[in-house]
Amino acid sequence: MNMILSDNPALLSSWFAVARSIEVGSAPVQITLLNRKVVLWRGPSGEVIGAPDRCPHREAPLSKGTVSDGCLVCPYHGWTFGDEGRLVRVPSSTEGVPVPPRGHLTTVMVEERYGLVWVCLGTPTSPIPTILEETDPAFRRINTEVDTWHTSATRMVDNFLDITHFPFVHTGTFGRAQDTHVPKIELDMLDNDWYGYRYEIRANNSDLGTLASGQTDGVVERAMTTGFNLPFNVRSEIHYGTGLSHIILLLSAPIDDVTTYFTFVVWRNDDFAVSAEEIIRFDLAIGAEDKRMLELLDGVLTLDQTTLVSVQADKCSVEWRRKLIEMMGIATPPAVAVSSPSAAG
Ligand code: FES
Numbered sequence: 588m589n590m591i592l593s594d595n596p597a598l599l600s601s602w603f604a605v606a607r608s609i610e611v612g613s614a615p616v617q618i619t620l621l622n623r624k625v626v627l628w629r630g631p632s633g634e635v636i637g638a639p640d641r642c643p644h645r646e647a648p649l650s651k652g653t654v655s656d657g658c659l660v661c662p663y664h665g666w667t668f669g670d671e672g673r674l675v676r677v678p679s680s681t682e683g684v685p686v687p688p689r690g691h692l693t694t695v696m697v698e699e700r701y702g703l704v705w706v707c708l709g710t711p712t713s714p715i716p717t718i719l720e721e722t723d724p725a726f727r728r729i730n731t732e733v734d735t736w737h738t739s740a741t742r743m744v745d746n747f748l749d750i751t752h753f754p755f756v757h758t759g760t761f762g763r764a765q766d767t768h769v770p771k772i773e774l775d776m777l778d779n780d781w782y783g784y785r786y787e788i789r790a791n792n793s794d795l796g797t798l799a800s801g802q803t804d805g806v807v808e809r810a811m812t813t814g815f816n817l818p819f820n821v822r823s824e825i826h827y828g829t830g831l832s833h834i835i836l837l838l839s840a841p842i843d844d845v846t847t848y849f850t851f852v853v854w855r856n857d858d859f860a861v862s863a864e865e866i867i868r869f870d871l872a873i874g875a876e877d878k879r880m881l882e883l884l885d886g887v888l889t890l891d892q893t894t895l896v897s898v899q900a901d902k903c904s905v906e907w908r909r910k911l912i913e914m915m916g917i918a919t920p921p922a923v924a925v926s927s928p929s930a931a932g
């Protein structure tokens with residue numbers, strides 16, 4: 588398999604959301620990130636600990652073991668690991684005999700943020716991106732499950748930064764088949780952590796859409812921003828004239844080069860009248876439309892700048908790819924080349 592992503596040092600030094608916090612409870616959990624199996628469990632002081640899912644004794648998968656008083660117990664011979672992955676018990680050894688020093692687990696970096704468990708396999712070079720609404724009491728946060736998409740993280744980000752597919756892919760939700768033209772895209776820092784663009788769209792608003800928009804008109808106006816934070820984090824903001832804001836954080840974590848965890852988080856400043864489950868059904872339906880499309884495409888989005896053809900409306904995705912190539916140290920990218928705005932029509 589082509590390992591463009593899984594062996595890249597910059598990606599090994601990046602944070603990825605791999606599970607919901609509520610999923611890491613009384614039992615160990617196995618996740619795979621960049622082709623490496625990791626066990627997660629909640630340690631003695633309640634924090635999530637992560638380590639390669641391989642016992643240093645005879646390589647049993649620790650995720651098949653149990654957690655007892657916050658200690659991870661290997662299913663094979665019962666070696667037991669506590670805070671910071673330290674080996675605290677070898678059942679076959681006489682009491683009082685020190686544990687072998689090389690028996691401690693080498694842990695990976697773990698943080699909990701936005702209801703999610705984030706893992707960095709190396710030494711992080713940038714922080715987890717900030718969502719200001721997380722600490723704004725006017726907003727509530729809604730988490731969704733971590734799904735697995737059979738496509739590359741690069742294809743997902745390319746899709747999440749793209750609005751030209753709305754009238755084609757999202758006709759079952761908010762997309763309007765008649766609104767295909769995209770005005771000229773200008774990129775800018777949206778705020779400290781997010782780079783992207785602002786735009787306005789008209790969105791179809793029926794069925795589930797009315798719950799999300801809080802309006803009953805057949806079509807609603809949205810002022811939006813879409814931006815990225817390297818490597819694979821995307822934020823979309825939807826602002827309605829009513830003052831309602833709906834912020835979506837779209838997170839892609841490579842399981843391997845062609846399989847990806849996807850989860851999204853929503854922040855809304857609504858009156859909490861509609862349940863989180865009902866609100867989120869619309870976004871889940873939109874996500875399913877994207878997933879269906881992307882799983883038809885082969886493998887990794889090519890990361891060179893010349894193979895694919897882009898137009899002005901692809902500007903954000905082209906710029907994200909340029910910055911990603913730079914971050915990943917793959918090659919010196921040529922200048923961003925997009926055709927004139929008229930080609931976007
Ligand atoms: S393999 Fe884990 S205790 Fe032996």
Ligand SMILES: [Fe+2]
Binds near residue numbers: 746752756757873877
């Ligand atoms: Fe989409």
